[in-house]
Structures are given as structure tokens and as C-alpha cells.
Amino acid sequence: MNDYNIREMIDNKKGRRSTMFIEKMVPIILLVITSVSVLTTIGILVTLLSETVMFFTRVSPIEFLTSTEWSAFSSDPEWGIFALIMGTLKITVIAVAFAVPIGLGAAIYLSEYASDRVRRIIKPILEILAGIPTVVYGFFALTFVTPLIRGIWPEVNLFNAISPGLVVGVMIIPMIASLSEDAMSSVPNSMREGALGLGSTRLETVFKVVLPAAVSGIMASIVLAVSRAIGETMIVSIAAGSTPNASLNIMESLQTMTGFIVQVASGDATYGSDVYFSLYAVGMTLFVFTLLMNVIAQWFSRKFREEY
Amino acid sequence: MELINKNEIGKKLSGRLLLNKSMKYIFLLCTLVGLVVLATLLIDTIIDGWSYLTTDFFTNFSSSRPENAGIKGALIGTLWLMATTAPIAIILSVGTALYLEEYAPKNKITDFIKINISNLAGVPSVVFGLLGLTLFVRMAGLGNSVLAAALTMSLMILPVIVVASQEAIRSVPSSIREASIGMGATKWQTITRVILPASLPGIITGIILSLSRAIGETAPLVVIGIPTILLFTPTGVFDTFSALPMQIFSWVKMPNPEFQSITAAAILVLLFILFLMNSVAIYIRNKYSKRF
Amino acid sequence: MTLTKVKEEKNMKTTHDETVQERNFEGRIAEQAQPVFQAKDFNLWYGDNHALQNIDLDFNRNEISAIIGPSGCGKSTFIKALNRMVELVPIVRTEGDILYRNQSIFDKSLTVEELRTKVGMVFQKPNPFPKSIYDNVAYGARVHGIRNKKVLDQVVEKSLKGAAIWDEVKDRLNDNAYGLSGGQQQRICIARALAIEPDVILMDEPTSALDPISTTKIEDLMQELKKDYSIIIVTHNMQQAARISDRTAFFYQGHVIEYDRTNVIFEKPKDQRTEDYVSGRFG
Incomplete structure (x- = not known):
């Protein structure tokens, strides 16, 4: 066997200079890459703000905020964002009212009752459910859920708030279930044992000990889900219709903020028209709503982390 | 008593x-x-x-006559979109994750970047569409090309991959890092030879899962103005294209009931692709989890 | 130094063992007079915490020097200062100097990478990379630019033999190192450190996570390694220090209380605190 002198070979490999150059460059390159995420936020803000300002040079902000009618395509257009917000609100309320009890029930089952094996089967299924494209959910709402609802209540329109609302609910169930389950699982077992040791049933332990202890984590999951529901686009574009109105009627056609953006974008609004700029004003409103929800959710989850 | x-x-x-x-x-x-x-x-x-789901369905372009309609353009367009999105998103996200985990000093700016990324994750995809429309389609003059859509999609999935990669990198025990540095390896050598290989399964899982989100994402494509009826396939990243979810969206709105079945067929193809990607991700995760 | 090299070259064709013996013999005469590491009035702070105070210590070549002391006395901090690993903690500040072969380790012309190539380290818990046994041992050579397969093969075999684990793993070099027992993993880590032929090996409580049998194997190994390397070991097992080391330093609350030949420290220490500690009265 040849005897190589490794010490010397290493000393002779004085390729150190290029190594050191790479060493100096890498953090700079990575910092530049990292700045893209900040630039994206700035890009979103600048884009939305500047075009929204353009919109308000044409349309009075007072009309935008106070009118209750939105008719962008009529010859005498009305620009009351309230009508679109009501549309978003109707969908969101139905979705959340449907998803929160079911999502929480599932979270409780998975965290407190299910065996490891059941959990290993159910969790991937929830992930698949969360991964289904929203355009597919939209198709499902229009071709399956809506006919089903109209079979029960014939007075419901083809486009309505109930069907897309429920399907948006289905879409956010996995989010509520898995994030709430995470929150409940991180409640220390000693707390459960304390309650069970005093003769509480599982159920009483859940409601009197686990849920109160995990409440800020659960709230975070619900607020995040609300944010997702507000920003959801394809389901409502396909199944909710395109007639903005500020009524509380959930059986008739409506339009959400996201639905309006899609309608304008797929209809090729002329660049520079009022309708074109209204895209950004609506986008800005949507952005503010979801940002608010995200900030609240972060506040809750920070609070939850501090507790444990 | x-x-x-x-x-x-x-x-x-x-x-x-x-x-x-x-x-x-x-x-x-x-x-x-x-x-x-x-x-x-x-x-x-x-x-x-x-x-x-016949052979014709895969070899025909889209058509307004249901009996002729196929998904050739949409399927190939989607593949183009993914092949362009993946490298951009991977470089941006893994680079960001490496910077945040390995190089970033602990200060207000770093905290701001982290909060900013988690806020980006909550921005609705339709808003990313508006960004793409203004920035890439109009200002950069890319039009409704593969590249414009891929850049938009990359920015949209960036936060998800960053967070997944950060978690994967963080799960590499510091004892291994010390072992490498203790032998005279430089920081970047330690990253490329030890840390990245060890965190790769987690990073890849994150990449696949977020690409599978991008593949079904429709709203940004609608806003960018991707056409739905197109009788050719792209030959480069500057060409315009169609995509499966766009095709589904345009067929859903067709009044002819036969289109409902065609839509369902296209959805099956899309779901199959997603199922395949998710299976790979879950396989990787299960195979390589709990190594430390 | 030159003398050793000439001898080495002359003996290139003789067997490995002979070379080692020759070098040892010559080495002892030529080198033992000079210490390999010298700490000169060395101080270290973690933020406001003055963790090491006015350390003056010389470590000799081809000896095993042990550092003992109660938890938190600064012994681990000190050994990590020798290869500047302690600076990975961002709030660390140092004063004074440490000389490695008469050159300051803080000298700008000596990069930390070079220093750590010459001063290897074995850690408290076995920390193999999640790679094959072969790739673990070849890691250092590869990092330093050696790619020749023949050289690498030899490096791996020699190092594994040097770490007394060759016979146990030679048939499964491509298996993941995580599949080995804790004691085997630690010897792989020692082999990994040997592979780049360092001058000094620092060991930070290398057996604290191991069972008694593995500990004995590693202690025997250290006696072998001492012929070629200078070893500095931190341990809080006093029997271990007494069994294996030539010299022992007793650290207490960031100070070196006493440093002498190991038998002196354990049999007739000069300082009351040393005596209390080695006789098990505290710590």
C-alpha cells in the first residue's frame, strides 16, 4: 500500500483563495435573494396603492365607501364597495358557521380520542382535502351541491350564497382541524391527568381543561381560516354568480370582491378605463381585510406560544 | 351534616x-x-x-365543440409552467431560508423579514395575480407568457417553501454542524456538504407540496390573462400558453351540458397529477423522518 | 521538524509501524521541550459573565493533558477556545492570547479553518454525519480538496484502524453511520478526526455518553494515539483523568487552581480546593 502523507497533501492544496472568495460572496448573494420577499410586499403595496389612487382621481372615495350599489359595467356605473363586501361576508359567515364546529369536533377527536393509527390515516386525508384546487371545488359546488340544495328548496337560485359558502367551509375545515389539533396536542398531559384524576370524564376534561388551555391557538386557526375564506376566489366565481348586492338574502346571486376581480380580468377590461382601475381598489380592500385577519391570527398564536 | x-x-x-x-x-x-x-x-x-378520458382527449386542443375538445394545450402548458416555476421558486426560497437560518444576524431587520414572509403567506392568490399583471405582464413587458406566470407563481409559493425549508434546516442538530466546522470546513462547505444533504428530504417535501398547490391555482392565471382557447403549445418561456385549471374554469362556464363531463374529465387528469405529487412527497417524508 | 521529515522520507518504504516509532523517538527528543499550546493570561466573557480568568497553561506534545473541574468551571469553554469553536457563540469576547506552536491562534494570517485542520476535535456526544461510514471518515480530506479515490480509500482504512474500529466495520463501510452503537459512533468520530492527520486532538468529555465497555476501548485507544498526537481532554470523571493523563489541570470558577503532573494532582495537591475536589468532597 502506498503511503500518502495527508497532512502534506492538505497543506499543498492551497486552493484557499477561491474558497475564501466564495465564503465572502455567499452571504451577499443570499441576502440579495432574501430581499426578494421584502420587494414582493413592497411591490404589492405600491401596485395596489398607486392604481387605487388613480381610481380615486376618477371616482369619489366617498361614493366608494358610502354607496350600497356596485354596477361597474352599466352605462351609469355605481361604485359602492359595500355591495361586494356584503357578498364576501355572506360567503364567509356561512363557511365559518359550517366549518368551525366540524373542524373543532374533528380536532378534538384527533387530539383526545383517536388512536395513533387512526390519526395516521385521517391526517393525510385532511391534507388531500386541503390540497384540492379551488377550481375543482367550484365545479363540485355548481354541479353537485347546488342541485342538491335546489332539490330541497326549489326557491334557491342557480347562483346563491349557500352552496359556495358550504363548499368554502369544506375547504377550510382541514385548516381549522389540523391547526387546532396542533394547539390541543401541545397542552401538557399533566393537565389532562389532573382533571381525569379527579374523576372527570374525557369530555369534561376536553371542555373544562384542554379547550380553555388551547384557546388562543384555536382562535388563531379560526382567524386564519376566515382570512382564507375572504380571499377565496374560484369557488365563488363559479358558483356564487356575478350580481353584486348588499342584501342579506342568501338564496340569490351575489358577487364577492374576489369574484369581481376575476370577472373583470377574464372579460379583458380596457387598460386605463374606470373598470380597470377599480380592480386595484377592490384588490386593496381585499388586501386590507386579509392582512388584518393575519395580524390578528399572529397575535393569537404569539400569545399561545408564550403560554407554552 | x-x-x-x-x-x-x-x-x-x-x-x-x-x-x-x-x-x-x-x-x-x-x-x-x-x-x-x-x-x-x-x-x-x-x-x-x-x-x-380517451386518447383523443389528450391529443386534441381545446374547442368550442364538445366532441372535439381536448386538453393537449392545457396539459403541456401546465408542464411548461411547472418546469419554469420550480427552479425560480427553489432558488428564491431555499436561498432565503439559508440566509435566515445560517447567516442572518439577530436584529430588527431579520425579525421584520420573517414577519413579512408569514404575512405574504396570507395574501390571497388573486392579489398576487394583480401584482403579476402590473409588474410582469405590463411593466416588464412579458405579456401573458409562461415566464410572467411562472414569476407570479414563484412569488406566491415562496413563503410556503421558505417556512418548510427553515424547519428542515433547523432540525439538523447543531452537533453535526460543529463536527464539520471543527474539522476546518468553512461555513459554506458545511452547508453544502452536511446541512443541505441532511435537510433535503424536508425541503423537497415542501417544494413538491407547494408546487402541487401552484399547479391547481387558477385565480392568478385568470388575472394575468392567460388564454383558454389556444391552438398551439409554447416553444419557449416567452410564449403564451394555457393551463389545466384555466381550461377547467373556462369549460365550467359553458352552457352545453356535455361540457360538464369534459370538465370532469379534465379535473380527473389534474387530480391524478396532484395525487402523484402528493404521494411522492408523503413517501419522502415518511422514509426520511425521525433520523436524528 | 526538519529532522522528522527527513526521517519520514527515508522510511517511506518501511512499514507504517516502524515509521511511527521512528518519528516518535525523534519527535520526543526534538519537540518535547516545546509546548504545543500555551495560554497566556487568557480571559473570556459570555456577555457580562467572566467565564475564564487569567488562564496561563502550557500543554506538552505527545502527552495526554486532562482538564478537570466541577460543572460550569469553564473547562469546556476553554477547550473550545483552543480551536476557536467557542466563537460560534455570538456574545463571546476574549482577551489575552493562546499560542499554537508559538503562533497566536488569533493571528490574522492563520485562518480558523487552518487552525481547525491542525487541531481536531472529538465532541461530548457522538455526532457522525447522516452519511455512510466511508463518507464520514473521508469528509475532512474531501473538504480540503482531496478527491483521488485511492488516497481516500487509504485515508479511510488507516483512520479506522487508528481508531481501533476497522475490524468491526470493514465489511459495511457503505452503511449509514447512524446504525452503529454509541461507542462505535464515537470511534467513527475519532477516526474522522484522525483522517486529516491533525497535530492536536481536543476531546470534550468524549466518553460521557458511553457505557463502561466503550469507555475502556476509547481510553485504550487514547494511549495508542498519544504516540502520534498531542491530546487535550476535558472530563468530569476524575478516575478517568487519573488513569489516562500525564498532566492534569484543575479548573474552578473560571480559574486554573492547579496544574501539575497527574500523580501530583491526585496524590499530593498543593491547593486545598484541589484536594477537596479530587477526594470527592464537592463537585
């Missing part, structure tokens, strides 16, 4: 136990809702679309 009436407690106990037991089944039922909806959705779509 007893403060606690043992008889009362005994009487109440059976009620409490009954409630406990019945609620358990109600919780189970809640868990099964997701399962039932998933099954219904799949079965309904298969019944609708299965018979339309």
Missing part, C-alpha cells in the same frame, strides 16, 4: 358517562365529514368524466 351528597353524585354520574360516550361519536362524525365529502367529490367526478 355532609357537604357532599354521595347519592347525588352517583345519580349524576350515569348521565355524565352517557354524554361522554355520545359526544365521542359526534366528534368522530365531524372527522368523517371531510372523508365523506372527498369520496363524494371523487365519485361524482369519476362518474361524470371517466368515459371522456
Whole structure:
């Protein structure tokens, strides 16, 4: 066997200079890459703000905020964002009212009752459910859920708030279930044992000990889900219709903020028209709503982390 | 005088136990809702679309006549979109994750970057569409090309991959890092030879899962103005293209009932691709989890 | 130094063992007079915490020097200062100097990478990379630019033999190192450190996570390694220090209380605190 002198070979490999150059460059390159995420936020803000300002040079902000009618395509257009917000609100309320009890029930089952094996089967299924494209959910709402609802209540329109609302609910169930389950699982077992040791049933332990202890984590999951529901686009574009109105009627056609953006974008609004700029004003409103929800959710989850 | 009436407690106990037991089944039922909806959705779509999955369906372009309509343009367009999105998103996200985990100093700016990324994750995809429309389609003059859409998609999925990669990098024990540095390896050598290989499964899982989100994402494409009826496939990243979810969206709106079945068939193709990607991700995750 | 090299070259064709013995013999005469590491009035702070105070210590070549002391006395901090690993903690500040072969380790012309190539380290818990046994041992050579397969093969075999684990793993060099027992993993880590032929090996409580049998194997190994390397070991097992080391330093609350030949420290220490500690009265 040849005897190589490794010490010397290493000393002779004085390729150190290029190594050191790479060493100096890498953090700079990575910092530049990292700045893209900040630039994206700035890009979103600048884009939305500047075009929204353009919109308000044409349309009075007072009309935008106070009118209750939105008719962008009529010859005498009305620009009351309230009508679109009501549309978003109707969908969101139905979705959340449907998803929160079911999502929480599932979270409780998975965290407190299910065996490891059941959990290993159910969790991937929830992930698949969360991964289904929203355009597919939209198709499902229009071709399956809506006919089903109209079979029960014939007075419901083809486009309505109930069907897309429920399907948006289905879409956010996995989010509520898995994030709430995470929150409940991180409640220390000693707390459960304390309650069970005093003769509480599982159920009483859940409601009197686990849920109160995990409440800020659960709230975070619900607020995040609300944010997702507000920003959801394809389901409502396909199944909710395109007639903005500020009524509380959930059986008739409506339009959400996201639905309006899609309608304008797929209809090729002329660049520079009022309708074109209204895209950004609506986008800005949507952005503010979801940002608010995200900030609240972060506040809750920070609070939850501090507790444990 | 007893403060606690043992008889009362005994009487109440059976009620409490009954409630406990019945609620358990109600919780189970809640868990099964997701399962039932998933099954219904799949079965309904298969019944609708299965018979339309013919060879012609894959080799024909889109058409306004249902009997001629196919997904060739949309499928190939989607593949182009993914092949362009993946490298951009990977470089941006893994680079960001490496910077944040390995190089970033602990200060206000770093905290700001982290908060900013988690806020980006909550921005609706349709807003990313507006960004792409203004920045890439109009200002950069890319038009409704593969590249414009890929850049938009990359920015949209960036936060998800960054967070997944950060977690994967963080799970590499610091003892291994010390071992490498203790042998005279430089920081970047340690990253490329030890840390990245060790965190690769987690990073890849994150990449696949977020690409599978991008593949079904429709709203940004609609806003960018991707065409739905296109009789050619792209030959480069500057060409315009169509995509599967766009095709589905345009067919859903067709009044002709036959299009419902064609839509279902296209959905089956999309879901199959997603299923494949998710299986790979789950396989990687299970195979390589719990190594440390 | 030159003398050793000439000898080495002359003996290139003789067997490995002979070379080692020759070098040892010559080495002892030529080198033992000079210490390999010298700490000169060395101080270290973690933020406001003055963790090491006015350390003056010389470590000799081809000896095992042990550092003992109660938890938190600064012994681990000190050994990590020798290869500047302690600076990975961002709030660390140092004063004074440490000389490695008469050159300051803080000298700008000596990069930390070079220093750590010459001063290897074995850690408290076995920390193999999640790679094959072969790749673990070849890691250092590869990092330093050696790619020749023949050289690498030899490096791996020699190092594994040097760490007394060759016979146990020679048939499964491509298996993941995580599949080995804790004691085997630690010897792989020692082999990994040997592979780049360092001058000094620092060991930070290398057996604290191991069972008694593995500990004995590693202690025997250290006696072998001492012929070629200078070893500095931190341990809080006093029997271990007494068994294996030539010299022992007793650290207490960031100070070196006493440093002498190991038998002196354990049999007739000069300082009351040393005596209390080695006789088990505190710590």
C-alpha cells in the first residue's frame, strides 16, 4: 500500500483563495435573494396603492365607501364597495358557521380520542382535502351541491350564497382541524391527568381543561381560516354568480370582491378605463381585510406560544 | 351534616358517562365529514368524466365543440409552467431560508423579514395575480407568457417553501454542524456538504407540496390573462400558453351540458397529477423522518 | 521538524509501524521541550459573565493533558477556545492570547479553518454525519480538496484502524453511520478526526455518553494515539483523568487552581480546593 502523507497533501492544496472568495460572496448573494420577499410586499403595496389612487382621481372615495350599489359595467356605473363586501361576508359567515364546529369536533377527536393509527390515516386525508384546487371545488359546488340544495328548496337560485359558502367551509375545515389539533396536542398531559384524576370524564376534561388551555391557538386557526375564506376566489366565481348586492338574502346571486376581480380580468377590461382601475381598489380592500385577519391570527398564536 | 351528597353524585354520574360516550361519536362524525365529502367529490367526478378520458382527449386542443375538445394545450402548458416555476421558486426560497437560518444576524431587520414572509403567506392568490399583471405582464413587458406566470407563481409559493425549508434546516442538530466546522470546513462547505444533504428530504417535501398547490391555482392565471382557447403549445418561456385549471374554469362556464363531463374529465387528469405529487412527497417524508 | 521529515522520507518504504516509532523517538527528543499550546493570561466573557480568568497553561506534545473541574468551571469553554469553536457563540469576547506552536491562534494570517485542520476535535456526544461510514471518515480530506479515490480509500482504512474500529466495520463501510452503537459512533468520530492527520486532538468529555465497555476501548485507544498526537481532554470523571493523563489541570470558577503532573494532582495537591475536589468532597 502506498503511503500518502495527508497532512502534506492538505497543506499543498492551497486552493484557499477561491474558497475564501466564495465564503465572502455567499452571504451577499443570499441576502440579495432574501430581499426578494421584502420587494414582493413592497411591490404589492405600491401596485395596489398607486392604481387605487388613480381610481380615486376618477371616482369619489366617498361614493366608494358610502354607496350600497356596485354596477361597474352599466352605462351609469355605481361604485359602492359595500355591495361586494356584503357578498364576501355572506360567503364567509356561512363557511365559518359550517366549518368551525366540524373542524373543532374533528380536532378534538384527533387530539383526545383517536388512536395513533387512526390519526395516521385521517391526517393525510385532511391534507388531500386541503390540497384540492379551488377550481375543482367550484365545479363540485355548481354541479353537485347546488342541485342538491335546489332539490330541497326549489326557491334557491342557480347562483346563491349557500352552496359556495358550504363548499368554502369544506375547504377550510382541514385548516381549522389540523391547526387546532396542533394547539390541543401541545397542552401538557399533566393537565389532562389532573382533571381525569379527579374523576372527570374525557369530555369534561376536553371542555373544562384542554379547550380553555388551547384557546388562543384555536382562535388563531379560526382567524386564519376566515382570512382564507375572504380571499377565496374560484369557488365563488363559479358558483356564487356575478350580481353584486348588499342584501342579506342568501338564496340569490351575489358577487364577492374576489369574484369581481376575476370577472373583470377574464372579460379583458380596457387598460386605463374606470373598470380597470377599480380592480386595484377592490384588490386593496381585499388586501386590507386579509392582512388584518393575519395580524390578528399572529397575535393569537404569539400569545399561545408564550403560554407554552 | 355532609357537604357532599354521595347519592347525588352517583345519580349524576350515569348521565355524565352517557354524554361522554355520545359526544365521542359526534366528534368522530365531524372527522368523517371531510372523508365523506372527498369520496363524494371523487365519485361524482369519476362518474361524470371517466368515459371522456380517451386518447383523443389528450391529443386534441381545446374547442368550442364538445366532441372535439381536448386538453393537449392545457396539459403541456401546465408542464411548461411547472418546469419554469420550480427552479425560480427553489432558488428564491431555499436561498432565503439559508440566509435566515445560517447567516442572518439577530436584529430588527431579520425579525421584520420573517414577519413579512408569514404575512405574504396570507395574501390571497388573486392579489398576487394583480401584482403579476402590473409588474410582469405590463411593466416588464412579458405579456401573458409562461415566464410572467411562472414569476407570479414563484412569488406566491415562496413563503410556503421558505417556512418548510427553515424547519428542515433547523432540525439538523447543531452537533453535526460543529463536527464539520471543527474539522476546518468553512461555513459554506458545511452547508453544502452536511446541512443541505441532511435537510433535503424536508425541503423537497415542501417544494413538491407547494408546487402541487401552484399547479391547481387558477385565480392568478385568470388575472394575468392567460388564454383558454389556444391552438398551439409554447416553444419557449416567452410564449403564451394555457393551463389545466384555466381550461377547467373556462369549460365550467359553458352552457352545453356535455361540457360538464369534459370538465370532469379534465379535473380527473389534474387530480391524478396532484395525487402523484402528493404521494411522492408523503413517501419522502415518511422514509426520511425521525433520523436524528 | 526538519529532522522528522527527513526521517519520514527515508522510511517511506518501511512499514507504517516502524515509521511511527521512528518519528516518535525523534519527535520526543526534538519537540518535547516545546509546548504545543500555551495560554497566556487568557480571559473570556459570555456577555457580562467572566467565564475564564487569567488562564496561563502550557500543554506538552505527545502527552495526554486532562482538564478537570466541577460543572460550569469553564473547562469546556476553554477547550473550545483552543480551536476557536467557542466563537460560534455570538456574545463571546476574549482577551489575552493562546499560542499554537508559538503562533497566536488569533493571528490574522492563520485562518480558523487552518487552525481547525491542525487541531481536531472529538465532541461530548457522538455526532457522525447522516452519511455512510466511508463518507464520514473521508469528509475532512474531501473538504480540503482531496478527491483521488485511492488516497481516500487509504485515508479511510488507516483512520479506522487508528481508531481501533476497522475490524468491526470493514465489511459495511457503505452503511449509514447512524446504525452503529454509541461507542462505535464515537470511534467513527475519532477516526474522522484522525483522517486529516491533525497535530492536536481536543476531546470534550468524549466518553460521557458511553457505557463502561466503550469507555475502556476509547481510553485504550487514547494511549495508542498519544504516540502520534498531542491530546487535550476535558472530563468530569476524575478516575478517568487519573488513569489516562500525564498532566492534569484543575479548573474552578473560571480559574486554573492547579496544574501539575497527574500523580501530583491526585496524590499530593498543593491547593486545598484541589484536594477537596479530587477526594470527592464537592463537585
